[in-house]
Amino acid sequence: MNIFQVLSQGKARLHEPSMSAMLGYLLDSSEDHGLGDAFVRVFLAQLGAEHFAEILSCPFINSSAELEVAYELDSAIKYIDIELTLLGKANSVPYRIIIENKIKVGAANPKQLRDYYQAILQDDPTIQKLMVVFLTPESKTSALVAEYDNLADLNPEHHKAWLFWHSDTQASLVALLRQVLLAEACGEINPINEYMRHTLKAFIRHAIGAFSPVAGQASRVGEDIGEIQAELLIELKDGSQYRVVQRDSTQIQVFNVQTGDKEVARRIMGQYIDEQNLPIKHPDFNTRTIGKMLFKLQSSVS
Known part of the structure; x- marks a missing residue:
């Protein structure tokens, strides 16, 4: 039985908030998943070890994840799917990562990433270390590309990254989860309890089924025609x-x-x-x- 596939049946299927909740849970090193900082560590390395060198050098990465974090932009409220705060060495500036999670290509909004970035700057104009992560199915449709490209003119200490949920050829969340399981099997990290190990495998299988390019195309309703x-x-x-x-x-x-x-x-x-x-x-x-x-x-x- 795969609990994620069961919960995805009919109208009760898992939506973006549910997938964000699971991802935020795994990225929070203080949660009870038993992974410690193993997953957030491979996640940061994938986003760019050069940006997180100080944090990755710490014996343990203190990471805290919040969901649906509200920011205001020109009197309108913007909700960030996941906000990850990373603490490095004592007295160092915290690093903030915001993740815009899209599980449907059709959810692309050319202005959204840019608006989120501007909302954060409006809230904290002096913020130093910030990365915006665009998490999507494996697709380079014009709408997704436009949303990512419109996030331009970043401050020197701010960065952006595009990561797929699943891909057979490129970096993906599925590949990172597999990396953690492999590290555990090889004794490179502490043992993962059996329940969490099976949960991770179930989540991987669900993500592969939900975000496989072939599966996604087969299940599409109403093909996009034109730009x-x-x-x-x-x-x-x-x-x-x-x-x-x-x-x-x-x-x-x-x-x-x-x-x-x-x-x-x-x-x-x-x-x-x-x-x-x-x-x-x-x-x-x-x-x-x-x-x-x-x-x-x-x-x-x-």
Whole structure:
């Protein structure tokens, strides 16, 4: 039995917050997983040993992970998926790593990483040691590339890195977890208790299934047709947020902002139009027309 696969069945499937929670738990050296600093150590080495030389030289790495950390940017709240704080030697400046976790390619938002970085600078203009990690499925779609590339003009002591959840050829979280298990099997680190060893293996198997490029392509619903031409953020009265995307092929798609999942575009847009009492008779039109009218209305308001 693989508990991660069981919990991923139907509507209860694991979403970004759940995957972030597991990753944050493993990266926190004070948690009860029994790994100590073994996983955070290989994680830092992968991100760039030159950036973390002082911390990696410590006998034990003190790392603390927080989830859904709120920052404010121009009166809007931005939630960081994982914020990892690393303490080096006494009196040294703590190193902060923020991780933007995407488990769906469709969750790409060209402005998101840049906004998160600006929110942190707005909160702490003097922050010295900072790295922004972009964690995604193995994909180089234009939307993901745009989000990563838009994080530019970093301060000299700040860095960024792009890491995949799973890849057969490049650095990935799965490879790092396997590295920890191999180190334990070879006696390079302290023994891992049996329960945690099986949990790590289950998590690896789940990640391989969820983030395999072949599996991801086979399970896609609604192929992306064309490049993103425009996008619109909408919020329903229940607080749920959705990203409406218009591609140059005229295709309209709607993504759940929290999970990155594709939604039934016509239903979400119709509900938003009704709640906002917008002058669009959506029952009379198809999805493309509704989306086109929604974008036109938004541009006229702007």
